[in-house]
Amino acid sequence: MAEDASAIPVLRDLAQQGCKLIFTTSYGYMDQTLQVAGEFPDVKFEHCTGFKRADNVSTYNSKFHEGRAVLGTIAGKMSTSGVLGYLGSYKVPEVVLGVNAFALAAQKQNPAATVKLVLIDSWFDPPKEAAATETLINLGCDIVTTHTDSPGPLQILEQKGLHGFGQGADMSAFAPNAHLTAIEDIWGPYYVERTKALLDGSWASTDTWDGFKEGTVVIAPYSKDVPADVAALADGVQAGYKDGSYDIFTGPIYDQDGNLKVKEGEVMALGDLAVMDWFVKGVESAS
Amino acid sequence: MGIDFIIAAIITVVGLTTPILLAGLGELVVEKSGVLNLGVEGMMLMGAISGFAVTVFTFNPWFGVLGAAAGGALASLLFAVLVLQLNSNQVATGLALTIFGTGLSSLMGLSFTGRIVVPFLSVFPDSLAKHEYLQLIFGYSPIVYFALIMVPLTTWFLKSTRAGLILRAVGENDLSAHSIGYSVIKVRYAAIAFGGAMAGIGGCYFSMVITPMWAEKMTAGRGWIALALVVFAGWRTGRLLAGAYFFGILMALELYAKASGFSFLPSQFWAAMPYAMTVVALSFISSRGTAGANAPACLGKPFLPST
Numbered sequence: 001m002a003e004d005a006s007a008i009p010v011l012r013d014l015a016q017q018g019c020k021l022i023f024t025t026s027y028g029y030m031d032q033t034l035q036v037a038g039e040f041p042d043v044k045f046e047h048c049t050g051f052k053r054a055d056n057v058s059t060y061n062s063k064f065h066e067g068r069a070v071l072g073t074i075a076g077k078m079s080t081s082g083v084l085g086y087l088g089s090y091k092v093p094e095v096v097l098g099v100n101a102f103a104l105a106a107q108k109q110n111p112a113a114t115v116k117l118v119l120i121d122s123w124f125d126p127p128k129e130a131a132a133t134e135t136l137i138n139l140g141c142d143i144v145t146t147h148t149d150s151p152g153p154l155q156i157l158e159q160k161g162l163h164g165f166g167q168g169a170d171m172s173a174f175a176p177n178a179h180l181t182a183i184e185d186i187w188g189p190y191y192v193e194r195t196k197a198l199l200d201g202s203w204a205s206t207d208t209w210d211g212f213k214e215g216t217v218v219i220a221p222y223s224k225d226v227p228a229d230v231a232a233l234a235d236g237v238q239a240g241y242k243d244g245s246y247d248i249f250t251g252p253i254y255d256q257d258g259n260l261k262v263k264e265g266e267v268m269a270l271g272d273l274a275v276m277d278w279f280v281k282g283v284e285s286a287s
Numbered sequence: 288m289g290i291d292f293i294i295a296a297i298i299t300v301v302g303l304t305t306p307i308l309l310a311g312l313g314e315l316v317v318e319k320s321g322v323l324n325l326g327v328e329g330m331m332l333m334g335a336i337s338g339f340a341v342t343v344f345t346f347n348p349w350f351g352v353l354g355a356a357a358g359g360a361l362a363s364l365l366f367a368v369l370v371l372q373l374n375s376n377q378v379a380t381g382l383a384l385t386i387f388g389t390g391l392s393s394l395m396g397l398s399f400t401g402r403i404v405v406p407f408l409s410v411f412p413d414s415l416a417k418h419e420y421l422q423l424i425f426g427y428s429p430i431v432y433f434a435l436i437m438v439p440l441t442t443w444f445l446k447s448t449r450a451g452l453i454l455r456a457v458g459e460n461d462l463s464a465h466s467i468g469y470s471v472i473k474v475r476y477a478a479i480a481f482g483g484a485m486a487g488i489g490g491c492y493f494s495m496v497i498t499p500m501w502a503e504k505m506t507a508g509r510g511w512i513a514l515a516l517v518v519f520a521g522w523r524t525g526r527l528l529a530g531a532y533f534f535g536i537l538m539a540l541e542l543y544a545k546a547s548g549f550s551f552l553p554s555q556f557w558a559a560m561p562y563a564m565t566v567v568a569l570s571f572i573s574s575r576g577t578a579g580a581n582a583p584a585c586l587g588k589p590f591l592p593s594t
Contacts, residue, residue, distance in 0.1 A: 118542060119545065130497045132542045150502055
């Protein structure tokens with residue numbers, strides 16, 4: 001479905017067919033979901049990655065940035081140039097968090113690591129993603145991670161003999177050698193949980209933001225190119241998130257201009273993360 | 288900033304330019320015959336999936352390119368039947384072709400999603416194609432050389448051959464051409480099919496060279512840039528080549544500016560540049576009066592002979 005007004009009749013149709021719980025799984029369906037939810041107060045809606053809620057509209061999201069911390073750890077340790085590429089879509093909190101988590105985690109392994117950021121103003125534009133990847137490589141990046149949807153960048157990295165990560169799913173089929181690992185978004189358990197809640201009458205409008213601990217964020221198997229010591233570090237980050245001992249957004253954190261934004265020992269609150277609009281030190285970006 | 292850096296940047300520009308150059312060249316010939324086909328995006332997608340599918344089945348990218356040309360041409364013939372035989376509105380039919388091509392390519396591509404092919408790269412030996420400097424000349428897919436050869440060939444065809452003269456006559460004054468015995472309809476069929484084939488080859492550059500995979504809507508609007516390019520070029524092949532590289536350089540500059548941390552202009556400005564430059568070029572052309580008005584006189588008009 002296109003992320004425009006054409007989603008409205010489809011949602012209405014689903015509601016009229018008798019669906020009692022409707023998941024709208026992209027940010028671009030936000031206002032359409034709210035509108036149709038207003039017309040069908042007895043139907044429950046679940047909107048993914050949005051921030052508008054109602055009595056019958058919940059929102060749910062995933063802490064993708066926890067996965068980015070794992071990728072950053074691997075990239076920081078494996079990069080020989082210390083210059084990492086980050087190909088993103090738009091400057092929205094999800095991407096900002098991803099960039100910052102990636103950069104901070106890389107700097108834990110290599111304090112001098114920098115992250116070059118290119119935002120291409122699209123979630124999906126394979127030729128532009130490919131060209132942007134070539135650009136980042138030409139500017140010295142030897143590992144490029146993507147926050148857009150196509151496997152195009154991985155295919156460029158494969159041709160150049162460099163490394164990168166899959167986005168949203170295991171993309172190793174597209175680039176068997178370049179693909180180090182991937183962040184996988186696993187929504188199944190959440191769908192089951194919410195459906196059970198509807199059936200037993202406990203459904204309420206909520207705002208869910210799950211991560212490694214709840215199993216929404218999963219890291220794909222590491223490729224053979226990830227050395228054992230790097231894999232152990234990456235596993236450590238995952239384990240830390242699961243038992244609550246690790247949070248990449250722990251101070252001291254400086255912004256791009258070197259101002260101290262988060263004091264030593266402080267951990268950024270979820271509310272602050274949700275609206276984060278500044279990049280950390282070591283991120284080279286145009287905006 | 289060394290020479291390697293510049294060579295790598297040029298290779299990126301060539302990659303960005305080649306698909307719009309191919310599709311633009313095809314559309315230029317179509318428009319020269321007096322037909323406006325706004326379905327370039329749809330034909331490029333049909334070419335992308337056809338080329339990819341044929342390559343998957345035959346393991347031969349050369350057949351893949353032929354398949355892409357056939358896929359684009361077949362899609363364009365659908366448009367041709369509607370506008371030439373049934374005199375439907377060209378603008379509306381062209382837009383419909385884009386929507387149709389987008390949908391049909393997605394349907395055809397269902398079973399190809401998630402597969403890859405070997406990228407159709409340079410056929411020269413690695414000592415040339417991967418050479419530090421010589422890759423600037425030898426390091427491209429055969430499709431790139433094909434696009435560059437097609438520019439002078441198309442110029443020669445339009446300017447110096449009898450068939451090219453007839454095609455232009457049909458585009459400038461279809462009734463006169465008809466009255467002295469040329470088949471306007473046949474000429475336009477051929478032009479539209481050529482445009483479709485070129486758009487198809489341009490489309491397969493995405494699915495077979497840049498990112499050797501199939502994904503829905505993977506051309507991501509390049510068909511519209513190709514259309515703007517034809518107008519930008521004032522329907523001249525030489526200018527089309529220059530314009531395609533100009534657009535390609537603009538697209539690469541956007542990425543280089545961002546990756547280097549320059550923020551002197553918002554990125555939306557860069558993305559709008561090809562279209563903005565087309566408006567500027569159009570204004571420039573029309574400000575010079577009739578001398579510069581290079582648009583074929585019958586562009587977009589249905590052919591309705593009295594007899």
